[in-house]
Amino acid sequence: MTDLLLAFDDERHLAEPLAAALGVPLRWVERHAFPDGESRLRLPAELPRNVALLRGLQQPNEKLAELMILVPAARELGACRLTLVCPYLAYMRQDMAFQPGEAVSQRHIGQALAGWFDNVITVDPHLHRVATMDEVLPGRRGVALSAAPLLGAWAARHARRPILLGPDEEAAPWVRNAAQAQGLEHGTCIKRRSGDREVRVALPDRVFEGREVVLIDDVASTGRTLAVTAEALRARGAAAVDVAVTHALFVGDALAQLQRAGVRHVWSSDSVAHASNAVSLVPMLAAALRG
Ligand code: R5P
Numbered sequence: 001m002t003d004l005l006l007a008f009d010d011e012r013h014l015a016e017p018l019a020a021a022l023g024v025p026l027r028w029v030e031r032h033a034f035p036d037g038e039s040r041l042r043l044p045a046e047l048p049r050n051v052a053l054l055r056g057l058q059q060p061n062e063k064l065a066e067l068m069i070l071v072p073a074a075r076e077l078g079a080c081r082l083t084l085v086c087p088y089l090a091y092m093r094q095d096m097a098f099q100p101g102e103a104v105s106q107r108h109i110g111q112a113l114a115g116w117f118d119n120v121i122t123v124d125p126h127l128h129r130v131a132t133m134d135e136v137l138p139g140r141r142g143v144a145l146s147a148a149p150l151l152g153a154w155a156a157r158h159a160r161r162p163i164l165l166g167p168d169e170e171a172a173p174w175v176r177n178a179a180q181a182q183g184l185e186h187g188t189c190i191k192r193r194s195g196d197r198e199v200r201v202a203l204p205d206r207v208f209e210g211r212e213v214v215l216i217d218d219v220a221s222t223g224r225t226l227a228v229t230a231e232a233l234r235a236r237g238a239a240a241v242d243v244a245v246t247h248a249l250f251v252g253d254a255l256a257q258l259q260r261a262g263v264r265h266v267w268s269s270d271s272v273a274h275a276s277n278a279v280s281l282v283p284m285l286a287a288a289l290r291g
Contacts (some may be wrong), residue, residue: 002083002289006074008055008261012184014087014282015054021286022052029070038054039066046180051079052289053117058249058272064112071116085117085285087271088219088247092126092136110136121149121288123271123281124246126220128170136257143288147269150214150279151244152178156265162214167191167201168227173239174246175216189229199224201232210236219247219267223254230261240264248274 005026014277019026030042039062051074057063067084076080080158094105113120114137125133133142155162155178164184166175168191179186190202213233215226220243230241241263248268259264267278 001050001089002052003050006043006051006053011054011056013270013275017282018054018065018285021282022289029075031066038044039064039069041070041073043070043077045077047074047078049078049080052085054085054118056088056272057075057086057090058247067203068115080113081118083121084113084117086120086122086291087127087281088286089122095129095289102103106136111138114140119123119143121145121152121225121285123269124174126218145284145288146174147246147279147281148174148177148270149181150269151216151246151267152184153180154279155242155244156182158265159214159240161213162212163187163208164214164216165229167215171217174218178216190227197224199228201225201229203232203236207241208233210239212240213238214242214244218244219249220245220254221251223257226263227261228258229257230263234262243267248272250274
């Protein structure tokens, strides 16, 4: 049950339709950035018992500091049950210490969120070595929705008999999920990353000549993963390569890289506002909040 949706105005594209779908009032958190980098937040002076906060964690560091301030303030102002609706949940990829001494940010950010919120609803979190959001949020309810079926349906409508391809083994569940309901062929590549922007991808051993391929992934950040995969597919004779991702981070020159690699269309869900947004998460977020 939700009495009120709180949001920041940089997520208006999701906040307004989500509040309308839920039939609840929408109130904004006002934010002032001080010249020295601190934030001042202003919430409604009185809050009802059940509050949902919409906050995606793209560009996460400043937003996490603001959540640290916002949550206790919301509880002081009357909120008893706080649900975080976090379409893009950052820090999920560092899920083990790959080098001795590395902080496992998935675990520590998960613990922080579990300390602040009663429930967390997110979409396609990068869970690879843990199975569920409940494991990420000890003692709390975590809900992981998936945009994969929406992206699969979109791909089936906009590409010709496409093969859906994940750039790495970790993408296998999303790709399967996207392909199955549409009866599409699907597969995954093998990826080796040696740096933030250094990625090598080996395509699966199948015929791509003359076929349209849609690359499906949870997140595009620098775009290198998708760009090198698209280049390899074009070299193997693919007729067209499109890209469909849940979270359109596309930092820096990511889109230019995709263009250079010969990608035809870039599609995404609206978890992060971006020119590529093609499918809306609002109905599934509203259903999860009602649920
Ligand atoms: C990692 O395993 C993810 O699923 C994405 O493939 C990855 O984060 C994409 O990063 P980038 O766009 O920087 O290659």
